[in-house]
Amino acid sequence: MTKVIAITGKGGTGKTAVAALLIRSLSKKGKFLLAVDADADTNLPETLGCENVKTIGDAKEYLQAEITKPRPDNPDMNKESVLKSKVYEIIEEMPGYDLLVMGRPEGSGCYCYVNNLLRGIMDKLITNYDVVIIDAEAGLEHFSRKIIRDIDDLIVVTDASRRGFRTAERIHELVDELDSNIGQIHVIANKVTDANREKLVKLAEDLKLNMIGMIPLDPKIEEMDIKGIPLFEISDDSIAAVEIESIVQKLGF
Amino acid sequence: MADEFPFEISPMFEGERVRKEGMFVELGGPKSLGLELVRAKPMDEIEDDKVTVVGPDLKEMEEGKTYPWAMIFNIGGELIEADLESVIERRIHDFINYCQGIMHLNQRYDVWMRISKDTAAKMDSFEPFGKAVMMLFKTELPFIEKMQVTFYTDQAEVEKKMTEAKEIFKVRDARTKNLHDEDVDVFYGCTLCQAFAPTNVCVVSPDRVSLCGAINWFDGRAAAKVDPEGPQFAIEKGDLLDANTGEYSGVNDIAVKLSSGEFSKIKLHSFFDSPHTSCGCFEVVGFYIPEVDGIGWVSREYQGMAPNGLGFSSMAGQTGGGKQIVGFLGIGVSYFYSPKFIQADGGWNRVVWLPAMLKEKIAETIPADIIDKIATENDATDIDSLKAFLQEKNHPVVASWAAAEEEEEEEEEEEAEEVAVAAAPMMMPAAGFQMPAMASMPMMPAGGKAGGVKITFKKAKITIEKMTIREKKE
Numbered sequence: 012m013t014k015v016i017a018i019t020g021k022g023g024t025g026k027t028a029v030a031a032l033l034i035r036s037l038s039k040k041g042k043f044l045l046a047v048d049a050d051a052d053t054n055l056p057e058t059l060g061c062e063n064v065k066t067i068g069d070a071k072e073y074l075q076a077e078i079t080k081p082r083p084d085n086p087d088m089n090k091e092s093v094l095k096s097k098v099y100e101i102i103e104e105m106p107g108y109d110l111l112v113m114g115r116p117e118g119s120g121c122y123c124y125v126n127n128l129l130r131g132i133m134d135k136l137i138t139n140y141d142v143v144i145i146d147a148e149a150g151l152e153h154f155s156r157k158i159i160r161d162i163d164d165l166i167v168v169t170d171a172s173r174r175g176f177r178t179a180e181r182i183h184e185l186v187d188e189l190d191s192n193i194g195q196i197h198v199i200a201n202k203v204t205d206a207n208r209e210k211l212v213k214l215a216e217d218l219k220l221n222m223i224g225m226i227p228l229d230p231k232i233e234e235m236d237i238k239g240i241p242l243f244e245i246s247d248d249s250i251a252a253v254e255i256e257s258i259v260q261k262l263g264f
Numbered sequence: 265m266a267d268e269f270p271f272e273i274s275p276m277f278e279g280e281r282v283r284k285e286g287m288f289v290e291l292g293g294p295k296s297l298g299l300e301l302v303r304a305k306p307m308d309e310i311e312d313d314k315v316t317v318v319g320p321d322l323k324e325m326e327e328g329k330t331y332p333w334a335m336i337f338n339i340g341g342e343l344i345e346a347d348l349e350s351v352i353e354r355r356i357h358d359f360i361n362y363c364q365g366i367m368h369l370n371q372r373y374d375v376w377m378r379i380s381k382d383t384a385a386k387m388d389s390f391e392p393f394g395k396a397v398m399m400l401f402k403t404e405l406p407f408i409e410k411m412q413v414t415f416y417t418d419q420a421e422v423e424k425k426m427t428e429a430k431e432i433f434k435v436r437d438a439r440t441k442n443l444h445d446e447d448v449d450v451f452y453g454c455t456l457c458q459a460f461a462p463t464n465v466c467v468v469s470p471d472r473v474s475l476c477g478a479i480n481w482f483d484g485r486a487a488a489k490v491d492p493e494g495p496q497f498a499i500e501k502g503d504l505l506d507a508n509t510g511e512y513s514g515v516n517d518i519a520v521k522l523s524s525g526e527f528s529k530i531k532l533h534s535f536f537d538s539p540h541t542s543c544g545c546f547e548v549v550g551f552y553i554p555e556v557d558g559i560g561w562v563s564r565e566y567q568g569m570a571p572n573g574l575g576f577s578s579m580a581g582q583t584g585g586g587k588q589i590v591g592f593l594g595i596g597v598s599y600f601y602s603p604k605f606i607q608a609d610g611g612w613n614r615v616v617w618l619p620a621m622l623k624e625k626i627a628e629t630i631p632a633d634i635i636d637k638i639a640t641e642n643d644a645t646d647i648d649s650l651k652a653f654l655q656e657k658n659h660p661v662v663a664s665w666a667a668a669e670e671e672e673e674e675e676e677e678e679e680a681e682e683v684a685v686a687a688a689p690m691m692m693p694a695a696g697f698q699m700p701a702m703a704s705m706p707m708m709p710a711g712g713k714a715g716g717v718k719i720t721f722k723k724a725k726i727t728i729e730k731m732t733i734r735e736k737k738e
Binding site: 078121 | 278279280281283284285294350354357367368369370371372374376433436437440441454456457459474475476477478479480481482483486495543545546547564565596597598600601625626629
């Protein structure tokens with residue numbers, strides 16, 4: 012069975028970095044995985060060291076334009092296989108894992124039909140992998156559209172800011188409203204320092220959030236960011252990478 | 265059947281992705297030419313179960329390379345006719361993907377396949393693959409009595425087949441475009457929009473595309489065949505009750521069922537009487553303009569106001585929600601191309617206004633004798649200018665004005681037209697809220713003064729967001 016893990020949180024908390032570190036750790040362990048960038052502000056490819064530009068959004072627009080032509084050239088077009096072809100073409104084959112970028116939000120027309128086709132394609136695509144890791148925006152739009160239906164673990168990344176925790180709380184509420192199949196919800200505290208460690212633990216307790224890990228503020232990450240080195244190339248002994256290993260274990264790997 | 269073939273066969277492999285790392289060869293696809301074609305042939309021209317490979321066979325191919333690819337299936341049988349070619353061709357995608365380690369994508373002249381290293385290691389030739397696919401065809405579609413396939417992997421041969429096939433597709437497309445409601449026994453329904461418009465009944469027929477513009481009759485047919493319990497399903501059209509309005513007993517039955525009894529009739533090509541329901545995601549909304557007795561249409565892309573003082577979004581709000589709103593109708597753009605386009609209510613002769621952008625887009629389908637008589641925002645932005653334009657151009661609706669005026673004088677104190685009430689711009693609510701339709705309303709007392717106006721509503725739908733009535737102070 013494929014395990015689906017979604018990572019979300021307020022912008023700037025480092026959720027994309029956490030997603031990249033998880034992808035790195037799991038693919039090193041030999042898990043065949045699909046990384047999905049479901050944030051309209053696409054950052055994951057760069058963090059993984061990939062200059063991917065094609066997105067599912069482009070594929071959807073292509074099909075939508077094709078099928079809503081007033082006089083389609085081929086009324087009997089097999090739209091499912093055409094969309095599937097576009098999706099499979101967009102998938103970036105990275106060493107040991109695949110990368111899929113959702114990209115831009117849809118235009119103004121009705122995408123019910125295209126999304127319904129996409130849902131079916133995604134359901135089948137996902138079964139190819141041991142793990143799917145999704146970098147998702149806080150609004151969880153793709154989940155509300157049920158493009159990806161079921162999530163085993165939803166991880167909310169937060170920093171020490173009150174607003175980061177507020178977002179975590181709101182995501183909790185949102186999940187209840189979504190009526191998606193979401194297994195467990197966890198919180199990862201990011202950019203943890205000695206000064207804010209205790210405060211973070213207390214905040215999580217107050218809000219009854221299940222804290223699965225605390226990633227220390229890692230000067231190496233900042234350094235790599237400035238130099239433009241993909242985070243995927245971080246060394247195993249960096250303090251953030253070490254903490255990720257313990258999180259991966261807690262997630263059952 | 266698993267023992268017969270070197271690889272496993274199961275629907276389980278349908279979404280299987282063969283990655284570059286695990287791929288032996290790539291056939292067709294974005295970097296090369298890929299073709300698939302099904303041809304109906306006389307029985308005696310088919311050598312059953314035969315696989316021919318023209319060009320390098322699998323074992324002669326170099327690992328990691330991309331090759332041009334064409335596969336042409338010839339089918340025969342008592343029930344086989346040319347019209348079935350496309351239906352059968354659509355299944356190639358399914359059946360090839362049932363084969364483990366073989367990925368098939370896209371269709372027609374854009375086919376893209378990959379053979380995995382594992383599967384390639386189990387066979388030297390494409391022959392077992394061809395036999396497996398034909399076995400699947402004959403098992404699932406038993407009316408195929410004989411079948412034979414030729415695979416082409418030689419560049420020049422593939423190019424030749426591609427040119428021939430494109431001509432065949434052209435002929436086939438021309439034929440599909442000529443399919444009409446009366447040529448088929450089955451229409452298709454779609455419930456995708458019921459998520460937000462629970463009483464919406466979307467009926468897709470050869471002469472009527474879905475309101476969103478995305479689903480045509482062929483899509484309905486394909487989807488219903490693959491998953492009859494899915495969002496698109498077959499509607500037996502039943503008896504033709506009225507050819508002009510497009511009323512079928514089967515459609516009426518499904519209207520009752522899908523709307524949970526809210527609607528008893530849906531007439532496919534009618535604007536006023538029991539029109540199609542409107543979901544909310546239609547591409548274009550039509551609106552009756554009582555002052556000119558004509559119909560205007562506004563598309564989603566049009567940002568401005570229609571002559572009735574409303575824009576697309578406010579009319580969409582009024583019309584959407586899966587209701588039959590007399591005086592408004594949501595459609596897909598392709599419906600303008602239908603030979604039955606609102607034929608119950610005058611068709612193109614009733615159309616008085618279109619946004620310039622839309623008019624230009626669909627110009628080829630507007631009858632030549634009416635095209636210059638239809639106003640755009642450049643000709644008319646309100647009722648008065650529209651009236652003047654139509655009069656000047658002598659639009660067909662103008663003829664009905666004089667007749668209506670005479671009638672009005674005679675019947676001034678009688679019934680107001682139901683349609684006029686429903687479509688009067690002043691009655692428009694801001695949101696899509698709508699009061700339940702009433703069969704009739706009690707007559708208003710005429711009041712103390714003699715010579716007051718008596719208004720009777722029949723089958724009226726009235727929506728009022730706010731209404732203030734106060735005594736006139738003299």
